[in-house]
Amino acid sequence: MHLAAFVQAGPVSGHHGGWRHPDADTDVLSADYYARLGKLLEEGRFDLLFLADILAVPQRFEGSLDSQLRYGALGALRLEPLITLATVAAHTRHLGLASTISTSYFEPFAVARSLATLDHLSAGRAAWNIVTSFQQAEAANFGLSEQLSREARYERAEEFVEIACKLWDSWEDGAVARDKAAPLFADPAKVAAINHQGKYFRVQGPLNVSRPPQGRPVFIQAGASGRGRDFAAKWADVIFVNHSSLESAQAFYAEMKGRAASHGRDPASLKILPGIVPVVAESDAQAQAADRQLQALAVPQAGLSTLSYHLDIDLAQFPQDEILPDMDVPGVQGHYKEVAELTRKQGLTLSELGHRYGVGTLRDFVGSGKAVADTMEAWYRGQACDGFMIQASYLPGGMEQFVRLTIPELQDRGLFRREYSGSTLRDHLGLARP
């Protein structure tokens, strides 16, 4: 089983009420916050820390920044992920480090170089969560009056990733000779331009950083539209996905493993990690009490504001005491599926849905360390996943409880490592070096 920690370098990582918890550390602008988090995750033998990202303060809900800022919602504030991960790298030795980077608003040379740098400085622990970005507010921060269509974004992403791979391979392994006597710092016979000319990019190369320790960073993808699933099946080493039930997780798992096979890949080389928000305590009753406390801290508008951003639709335009109408959403298809399923099953009003979305749509992971491990094991053995993306209800407490109470249960069952057996993120995930 593989475990990743889903974190945002801002107020909310998994629960919109979390930052209001009396024990929550809200000093999310300080290096110590990330240093402590990295050490905690390494103590828990996590595969990786995943930093989500967006390139704007969302303003879909009511056409305003207000609810995001006021309620400390998911996009209120976020530090740049690569720099934040370099901070974590300095305080850890094994933990994988995954940065979200958009293929729509950056250049492949710069991104390939940054990820190669992080992979070198962390001795092979870098991962790239490849996103195409979908928010109007992001486009408006990067000079575009309209964002690219989904199809164009994915087409650009394909070319972007191809170029990045060419750049990482533009230095052969062993090109850096460091031969003082010859002198031969790097062997010119092992470094070559790439001369890429495509639809979206022209890039001469070579990269000015040598081949990363992992060959290339681990690729993570979360696209849940048809186009996104295709992209993930072709490129991703790890898929991050949200579900509101075991059944939808199982269906997605079977579909994606099949898609990977149809791309000629070994399905086992694609790791599928659904996001869960565990609330763990010494006993089930204590966990239920902790969950009630957290739920009371989540403001419905915070979740609605974030859901508006995820769907890229202003949900303030609909009656708050009626259910979410069926619609086509321009935003993240996976999040729409998740809330549409919930609406269909439970008939929550929009306001109730906002609250629920803000605390996590999946309520199956509240309980004692043993109970939560039971459910995780059932999902894992039930072919719903290869592990989980853990979203702490609040930091550091929510993650501390998970590490202290659930991980030993998983270890005792032989489901999760007691010690790291390798040093790179590819080692942790059991992935070959390209």
Next chain:
Amino acid sequence: MHLAAFVQAGPVSGHHGGWRHPDADTDVLSADYYARLGKLLEEGRFDLLFLADILAVPQRFEGSLDSQLRYGALGALRLEPLITLATVAAHTRHLGLASTISTSYFEPFAVARSLATLDHLSAGRAAWNIVTSFQQAEAANFGLSEQLSREARYERAEEFVEIACKLWDSWEDGAVARDKAAPLFADPAKVAAINHQGKYFRVQGPLNVSRPPQGRPVFIQAGASGRGRDFAAKWADVIFVNHSSLESAQAFYAEMKGRAASHGRDPASLKILPGIVPVVAESDAQAQAADRQLQALAVPQAGLSTLSYHLDIDLAQFPQDEILPDMDVPGVQGHYKEVAELTRKQGLTLSELGHRYGVGTLRDFVGSGKAVADTMEAWYRGQACDGFMIQASYLPGGMEQFVRLTIPELQDRGLFRREYSGSTLRDHLGLARP
């Protein structure tokens, strides 16, 4: 007196023979290298570490990458500076951290955010070396068949920096309330869009990172063309410049302080730091011996290759046993002035000039700790500078000797701090918070 360390996250920091020194650490891809360097500089009470950067392996000389790679010249390989500085930040507490970032190949939103992130995570130690980039090889890595003209590059840079300032100010100080009870994470009344519409950029804002601890990072500039000097006089807190003599340093110092005044600035708020390559040992004789050893390690083609890149002219096209002809160079005017002065005074052949350029054009800083401190004091009291950009002949040894032998001399004379008196880079430089 202010001291900065000029470093490249690659083989050469100040001397093209340096990496071949028997004691040189060539493990420039490892985090430990930068961690140790940061600690050494902080032990020496340096104001800041300056990371130079370019966005390509230079290929001006002979139209090829070969000499840069083979001889481990200045642009053979370089890690991305922001991520590298975040690594240094994690191992230091006071040292300023300056990243070179081009205004020609990045977007203002992304750059403002990265620098704000570094400033937050380092608790107020970030600086930005603003460059406009001038190499054809860089343009070719970012999709351009031709680079922008110098005038257009500086025009874009002006707008770029204006936007960055607006973005840093898009969150008022104190906007992040973190009030759990209210709830009020951030106060919407203190965060606003910037809605910038200019010639080169349209940026909506606000930034998704709150105002940096220093208000804005310290600005460094090295442009030595007329246009570059204008830009520096208006924007720069620190100027980095190379000279081949005391006289040219004094002339430049007087001119730039005057230009700053004509922009309505206090000339004292502009710090001018010439680059020097000190070779320091226990005695003058030992320093001369160390210098001879280093000079023997520098290959003329390495320096010529780097000079070709700096001038943006292939110097292989001229006879190597004749002097550099007079010419207009598209590249860095400051480097041309420096070598033109040397050619005029000393009549070096091109091959000799290449060797000299590779080891440092200024030969006045070779000697005992006391002798080098004497020369530094003469420059400082002679109104040639406000301090120095120290380029170690090799790392870590060249810098260790400087810290061990020269800095105590400067401290004993009351010229340089014994302890840091503040915590931010602005504190070290005596600059007000904007």
